[in-house]
Amino acid sequence: MLQPAVVLIETSHPGNIGATARAMKNMGLRDLRLVNPKQFPCAEATARASGADDVLAAVRQFDSIEAAIAGATLVVGASARSRSLPVPILDPRRCAEQVCTHPDTGRVAILFGRERTGLTNEELDLCHYLVQIPVNPEYPSLNIAAAVQVICYELRVAALAGAGTSQSDIDRDYATSEQMEQFYRHLEQTLVELEFLDPDNPRQLMRRLRRLFNRARPDQNEINILRGILTAANRKAPENSG
Amino acid sequence: MLQPAVVLIETSHPGNIGATARAMKNMGLRDLRLVNPKQFPCAEATARASGADDVLAAVRQFDSIEAAIAGATLVVGASARSRSLPVPILDPRRCAEQVCTHPDTGRVAILFGRERTGLTNEELDLCHYLVQIPVNPEYPSLNIAAAVQVICYELRVAALAGAGTSQSDIDRDYATSEQMEQFYRHLEQTLVELEFLDPDNPRQLMRRLRRLFNRARPDQNEINILRGILTAANRKAPENSG
Structure with missing residues (x-):
């Protein structure tokens, strides 16, 4: 076992x-x-x-x-x-x-x-x-x-x-820690694009979001949905103006 | 003792x-x-x-x-x-x-x-x-x-x-069910704007997202952050073309 x-x-x-x-x-x-x-x-x-x-x-x-x-x-x-x-x-x-x-x-x-x-x-x-x-x-x-x-x-x-x-819990196919890290990187990059996260003054934002999503313990399918939403936001956001 | x-x-x-x-x-x-x-x-x-x-x-x-x-x-x-x-x-x-x-x-x-x-x-x-x-x-x-x-x-x-x-559990200030509903409405509207959610064919998307966020049991502060992200995405997304 x-x-x-x-x-x-x-x-x-x-x-x-x-x-x-x-x-x-x-x-x-x-x-x-x-x-x-x-x-x-x-x-x-x-x-x-x-x-x-x-x-x-x-x-x-x-x-x-x-x-x-x-x-x-x-x-x-x-x-x-x-x-x-x-x-x-x-x-x-x-x-x-x-x-x-x-x-x-x-x-x-x-x-x-x-x-x-x-x-x-x-x-x-x-x-x-x-x-x-x-x-x-x-x-x-x-x-x-x-x-x-x-x-x-x-x-x-x-x-x-x-x-x-x-x-x-049966058959739940949890996201691995690598998949979670990829998701957090994608989320962070998207929040910067949206100018919601200031890379020069990130404060505790990513930490708070990590704790929120870690509590939810997403499965593979949910992580795919979340990544899909981020990709849709990336596409819609105008080119970085800065 | x-x-x-x-x-x-x-x-x-x-x-x-x-x-x-x-x-x-x-x-x-x-x-x-x-x-x-x-x-x-x-x-x-x-x-x-x-x-x-x-x-x-x-x-x-x-x-x-x-x-x-x-x-x-x-x-x-x-x-x-x-x-x-x-x-x-x-x-x-x-x-x-x-x-x-x-x-x-x-x-x-x-x-x-x-x-x-x-x-x-x-x-x-x-x-x-x-x-x-x-x-x-x-x-x-x-x-x-x-x-x-x-x-x-x-x-x-x-x-x-x-x-x-x-x-x-002490001192956690959980979001109320009304706040969660407001968040889900805001999320749904944003996903439509991003063309990630097709209102004519919504499938199980919002149900899945509800389960994910309900598991996380967000507190007031976290819900404010999530709402802030949605507002930032609303601002960046181009006007609805439809």
């Missing part, structure tokens, strides 16, 4: 990579991807993996987050902080329900940010959901492998519960 | 004691008791505790398990293996329910055995329940601090249960 991928971004401590591999394997997961780890492979990672060497051996490394999640149709970011952003926040249990009812679990990516600073706003822009572990607000500092352990534990509980696929 | 105690028995690696303190504090617990640890206090424990020093500083050490759980009215043993013993086995969620509904949570002790060999049969005899994390049967070796993390996570979720609205 295809399984969600765990993506660790710019991990500083190789021990955390090993502990993450162990946590994943305990919970029956194996697809671990690293984006620019500080040090890997590494003896400390192997030591902390403690028998999950096969997960470490199968690790794939990427030099960008976009490459690491290429093909993903559901992207969830683990976030320690409360954000004032309109990205829906799930607790680990609801996150597991979402992942297990996703029609193609093998195209789910769960992102874990840097040990100290987590995910950047640009990385959050790629996420359909945030998952937040209900930590003690007076001491929210959760070790990254411990966070992976909790999230993967809930995934396993949900998978074992046979959380059935909800009817509405 | 009095809280359950975590009791680590004959822990070999001091790093695991530190990581346990951190896992507990993250989940709002503080009562850590050690029975004959191999080495404690210890710099490695402090390093892995990563700020949960206060939990480490308050650790109580005992030379017998009976002393460590003196006064406990509910004793739960964490067990990795399936046992053929007549001790009821709970999964972590049911364990948390038992603990949280126990009339005196401050008299609950949760026992974690040795890294390699777990709890002895004599120690199991002290337990009212076993709690078993549903590990991958092909790789059941869960790090002890990871096991503490999962058990304490479920304790925290159970304690917080019913504690109200998820953060993501």
Whole structure:
């Protein structure tokens, strides 16, 4: 069975990579991807993996987050902080329900940010959901492998519960992250043509639009419609006058 | 509020004691008791505790398990293996329910055995329940601090249960159904202007777009942005030629 991928971004401590591999394997997961780890492979990672060497051996490394999640149709970011952003926040249990009812679990990516600073706003822009572990607000500092352990534990509980696929999600053919990026580039270019977006003063516009459309989780057909609308607008807009 | 105690028995690696303190504090617990640890206090424990020093500083050490759980009215043993013993086995969620509904949570002790060999049969005899994390049967070796993390996570979720609205829904100022209808009318009119929508043959286009945007549940600000984009497109599009 295809399984969600765990993506660790710019991990500083190789021990955390090993502990993450162990946590994943305990919970029956194996697809671990690293984006620019500080040090890997590494003896400390192997030591902390403690028998999950096969997960470490199968690790794939990427030099960008976009490459690491290429093909993903559901992207969830683990976030320690409360954000004032309109990205829906799930607790680990609801996150597991979402992942297990996703029609193609093998195209789910769960992102874990840097040990100290987590995910950047640009990385959050790629996420359909945030998952937040209900930590003690007076001491929210959760070790990254411990966070992976909790999230993967809930995934396993949900998978074992046979959380059935909800009817509405059956056969939905979600847009991939590449298709979403192409759509956002097309949207941005169109908004500039329409003089709605000032490239010299873009403010938060594209970020807000990303969050809106990410929440909607368009399928292939819907992305084709949206791209078609943009193309129609491009055709109608007069040549750039500037 | 009095809280359950975590009791680590004959822990070999001091790093695991530190990581346990951190896992507990993250989940709002503080009562850590050690029975004959191999080495404690210890710099490695402090390093892995990563700020949960206060939990480490308050650790109580005992030379017998009976002393460590003196006064406990509910004793739960964490067990990795399936046992053929007549001790009821709970999964972590049911364990948390038992603990949280126990009339005196401050008299609950949760026992974690040795890294390699777990709890002895004599120690199991002290337990009212076993709690078993549903590990991958092909790789059941869960790090002890990871096991503490999962058990304490479920304790925290159970304690917080019913504690109200998820953060993501707070303060979101959703568009009203009237605003959504105005938006859909504006969108439809714009798509006709762009000659993307043929009013004589509308097919399912508006229905599809409604489903897409309804899923996203736009807020007031987002609807204003979308309406602004439509207005910009209206301005740029040439006068209707028809």
